[in-house]
Amino acid sequence: MNIVVIGTSYVGLVQGACLARLGHSVLCVDIDESKVARLREGVVPFFEPDLEEIVRSEMQAGRLSFTSKITEAVMIQPAVIFLAVGTPQSENGAADLQYLKAAARDIVAAVQSTALVVIKSTVPPGTSKKVKEWLGSDFEVASNPEFLREGKAVSDFFNPDRIVIGTTSDRAEQLLRDVYSGIFTQVFVMSPESAELTKYAANTFLASRLSLINEVANIADHVGANIKDVEAALGADPRIGNQFLRAGAGFGGSCFPKDVLALDHAAREHGYAPKLIAPIMEVNLGQTERFLQKIYNRFDNIEGRKFSVWGLAFNAGTDDVRESPALRIIEKLLERGAELCVFDPYAMASGRLVLGDKVTFAPSMMDALIGTDALLVLTEWEEFLYAPWNTIAELLSERVIFDGKNFLPHKDLRDVGFEVFGIGLN
Ligand code: UGA
Numbered sequence: 001m002n003i004v005v006i007g008t009s010y011v012g013l014v015q016g017a018c019l020a021r022l023g024h025s026v027l028c029v030d031i032d033e034s035k036v037a038r039l040r041e042g043v044v045p046f047f048e049p050d051l052e053e054i055v056r057s058e059m060q061a062g063r064l065s066f067t068s069k070i071t072e073a074v075m076i077q078p079a080v081i082f083l084a085v086g087t088p089q090s091e092n093g094a095a096d097l098q099y100l101k102a103a104a105r106d107i108v109a110a111v112q113s114t115a116l117v118v119i120k121s122t123v124p125p126g127t128s129k130k131v132k133e134w135l136g137s138d139f140e141v142a143s144n145p146e147f148l149r150e151g152k153a154v155s156d157f158f159n160p161d162r163i164v165i166g167t168t169s170d171r172a173e174q175l176l177r178d179v180y181s182g183i184f185t186q187v188f189v190m191s192p193e194s195a196e197l198t199k200y201a202a203n204t205f206l207a208s209r210l211s212l213i214n215e216v217a218n219i220a221d222h223v224g225a226n227i228k229d230v231e232a233a234l235g236a237d238p239r240i241g242n243q244f245l246r247a248g249a250g251f252g253g254s255c256f257p258k259d260v261l262a263l264d265h266a267a268r269e270h271g272y273a274p275k276l277i278a279p280i281m282e283v284n285l286g287q288t289e290r291f292l293q294k295i296y297n298r299f300d301n302i303e304g305r306k307f308s309v310w311g312l313a314f315n316a317g318t319d320d321v322r323e324s325p326a327l328r329i330i331e332k333l334l335e336r337g338a339e340l341c342v343f344d345p346y347a348m349a350s351g352r353l354v355l356g357d358k359v360t361f362a363p364s365m366m367d368a369l370i371g372t373d374a375l376l377v378l379t380e381w382e383e384f385l386y387a388p389w390n391t392i393a394e395l396l397s398e399r400v401i402f403d404g405k406n407f408l409p410h411k412d413l414r415d416v417g418f419e420v421f422g423i424g425l426n
Pocket of ligand 1: 122146147148149150151203206210243244245246247248250251252253254255256314315316
């Protein structure tokens with residue numbers, strides 16, 4: 001099938017490259033000419049495991065190409081056009097649909113109305129209707145939200161838990177079933193509004209789960225319980241489940257914070273004021289503060305203290321630092337006059353864009369430790385787990401580790417003589 005994907009960021013590029021791998025002919029469109037030029041050279045502008053290999057081999061096979069001109073789409077007469085442009089948070093918390101509107105305008109000018117327009121971007125319920133209005137009545141519009149985690153996006157694409165198709169049209173449903181015919185999973189067909197709400201609800205549910213387990217970890221801190229033991233026993237109940245149950249110094253990323261606020265805003269716009277949604281983000285921001293408080297309690301004077309920081313990315317497996325708790329923690333420590341030496345295996349370039357010369361960027365995780373008092377571990381990269389702790393004990397002037405992800409082997413570290421702080425670990 002001939003397919004156009006508009007937008008080549010995390011969602012659009014994974015969608016386009018993986019659809020090509022399924023055998024479709026895919027043209028990816030992005031208004032950013034320099035990005036398109038790099039993609040044409042086979043360079044993916046962010047780190048996502050396996051993605052660059054797929055982009056290169058699919059380009060070589062002639063199934064994947066890139067352009068900055070939507071008018072080129074007319075040449076391949078696409079059966080389906082995926083809209084995968086950004087829907088960033090606007091000042092009042094609502095999703096900003098300006099890029100979606102601009103893309104719709106481009107489509108009308110360049111593509112035949114026989115193409116099915118599918119919204120892949122995360123959008124508030126009711127957006128499919130708006131896009132149809134922008135496109136004009138000849139176009140059919142469907143919703144097909146994504147459930148890809150950064151760092152695991154390629155694997156999530158090929159092994160999804162479900163595919164959600166939001167349409168009331170048999171033709172649109174069949175086209176989307178054909179698009180994904182190479183993928184074996186359950187397909188849920190529903191109205192566009194339900195599909196749009198499913199996406200927001202999924203992220204809000206997951207985020208609420210994290211804020212709830214973080215609250216339990218905070219309680220564990222106060223009552224002398226161990227959150228790791230609690231997580232294990234809680235997760236054994238299949239009604240609760242053991243995934244997404246790791247407490248820490250707060251969650252981040254470009255999705256949860258934005259989508260939770262956008263759902264809250266969308267509900268209010270439709271006359272309903274949710275009571276549970278806003279506190280998810282309050283707890284999340286408070287979580288970072290509570291982690292910082294542990295540092296302030298341990299070192300009463302932060303001014304002039306030197307800390308090494310391992311991990312900048314919001315999640316292991318990505319170089320994305322958007323809304324990363326690591327950056328929130330770093331900024332607060334800098335405000336108090338700390339000196340920081342940071343390392344991340346993949347997110348150094350993206351970290352540098354945000355932090356500039358406010359911190360020192362170390363060439364390796366061991367270099368980051370030299371001359372520092374204590375270590376903060378803020379992203380759960382696997383290589384941090386297997387660090388040479390005996391050597392590290394010699395490098396830090398005080399043997400203190402703050403684990404913002406609760407993932408280090410705390411008992412082993414204590415055996416080596418470290419003081420270790422996590423969240424709710426007693
Ligand atoms: C999330 C969803 O998981 C995807 O299904 C969705 O498609 C995506 O948003 C999106 O809307 O595009 P993502 O934000 O990329 O994916 O990554 P997650 O793996 O969900 O992690 C989000 C945050 O939660 C990270 O900061 C992570 O460290 C944190 N987390 C995750 C925890 O603190 N504890 C856990 O147990 C799991």
